[in-house]
Amino acid sequence: xxxxxxxxQALSIQEGENATMNCSYKTSINNLQWYRQNSGRGLVHxxxxxxxxxxxxxxxxxxxxxxxxxxxSLLITASRAADTASYFCATEGTSGSRLTFGEGTQLxxxx
Amino acid sequence: xxxxxxxxxxxxxxxGQNVTFRCDPISEHNRLYWYRQTLGxxxxxxxxxxxxxxxxxxxxxxxxxxxxxxKGSFSTLEIQRTEQGDSAMYLCASSLFTxxxxxxxxxxxxxxxx
Numbered sequence: 001x002x003x004x005x006x007x008x009q010a011l012s013i014q015e016g017e018n019a020t021m022n023c024s025y026k027t028s029i030n031n032l033q034w035y036r037q038n039s040g041r042g043l044v045h046x047x048x049x050x051x052x053x054x055x056x057x058x059x060x061x062x063x064x065x066x067x068x069x070x071x072x073s074l075l076i077t078a079s080r081a082a083d084t085a086s087y088f089c090a091t092e093g094t095s096g097s098r099l100t101f102g103e104g105t106q107l108x109x110x111x
Numbered sequence: 112x113x114x115x116x117x118x119x120x121x122x123x124x125x126x127g128q129n130v131t132f133r134c135d136p137i138s139e140h141n142r143l144y145w146y147r148q149t150l151g152x153x154x155x156x157x158x159x160x161x162x163x164x165x166x167x168x169x170x171x172x173x174x175x176x177x178x179x180x181x182k183g184s185f186s187t188l189e190i191q192r193t194e195q196g197d198s199a200m201y202l203c204a205s206s207l208f209t210x211x212x213x214x215x216x217x218x219x220x221x222x223x224x225x
Contacts, residue, residue: 031212042115042202042216043154088153092212097142098167099214101153 006089006102014110019076021105023089024069030092032065033099034074037086046074046087079109113137115217117203123223124193131189132220136205143186144214145178146202147171154202160186161208193224 007022025032031050035043049056049065049072056063062075076083086106090099116135124130136143142161146154157176158168162183172178175193180186190197200221204214 033213035216040200040221042218043204045213045215048213090153097206097208097212098144098156098159098169099146099154100156101146103151103153 006087006105008105009103010106010108012108012110013079015079015081017079017109019079019083019107019109021074021087021089021107023072023074023102025072025089025091025100025102026070027091028094029067030094032063032072033090033092034061034063034072035088035090035101037088037104039085043088076107079107081109081111083107083109115203115205115215117201117217117220119220120218121221121223123225126193126195126224128193129189129191130193130222131187132201132203132222133185133187134203134205134217135185136203137207137215138184140205140207140215141183142206142208143180144204144206145186145188146204148200148202148219149198157188190222193222195224198222198224 005024033048034046037043047058049063060077065072086104088101088104090101118133144159145157148154158178160180175191178188200219202219204216206214
């Protein structure tokens with residue numbers, strides 16, 4: 001069963017706007033990762049944040065982690081049509097290296 | 112291309128047949144993972160290997176499923192007596208455990224059981 005929930009399930013914005021996706025999880029984690037998946041394809045790793053980190057940046061991506069609330073958010077700034085994809089958060093639990101994925105947010109960026 | 116590769120990319124089979132998928136990880140990666148993804152859902156963990164040892168199996172992995180990684184390089188996932196509920200995308204990923212927790216995914220094998 002999926003550990004996480006993502007919010008919203010679908011998001012449609014205009015090019016240039018910012019997109020924010022949220023993820024909640026249930027158990028203690030070593031780290032939380034965000035992946036992107038274009039339709040019918042494999043997943044691409046975007047960014048990893050460790051449990052002792054609160055915020056991380058990579059290019060146009062900003063990730064926050066609140067372990068007290070068991071939640072994370074992914075912000076994509078200045079979105080582009082090429083950012084259209086499904087975005088998944090995945091947690092690595094403290095007991096091993098399996099990833100537990102959320103159900104994903106479908107982001108559509110309209111040109 | 113030095114990424115994770117999976118073969119075949121698509122497989123259509125009749126219920127009751129056996130199928131086998133292959134995954135070739137990034138060459139220096141010591142961990143290899145299998146996930147299953149159905150439409151509109153996130154991937155679900157099936158099993159993983161460190162080198163040739165299978166270290167964890169999900170309860171999702173029924174006795175019809177078996178995975179091997181005989182020499183710690185490529186891996187195969189076999190499904191025996193396929194059922195319609197096995198229709199899904201089967202994803203393979205690899206990682207270099209000692210330096211990174213990031214998993215690198217292959218393009219997946221889409222299985223359709225008719």
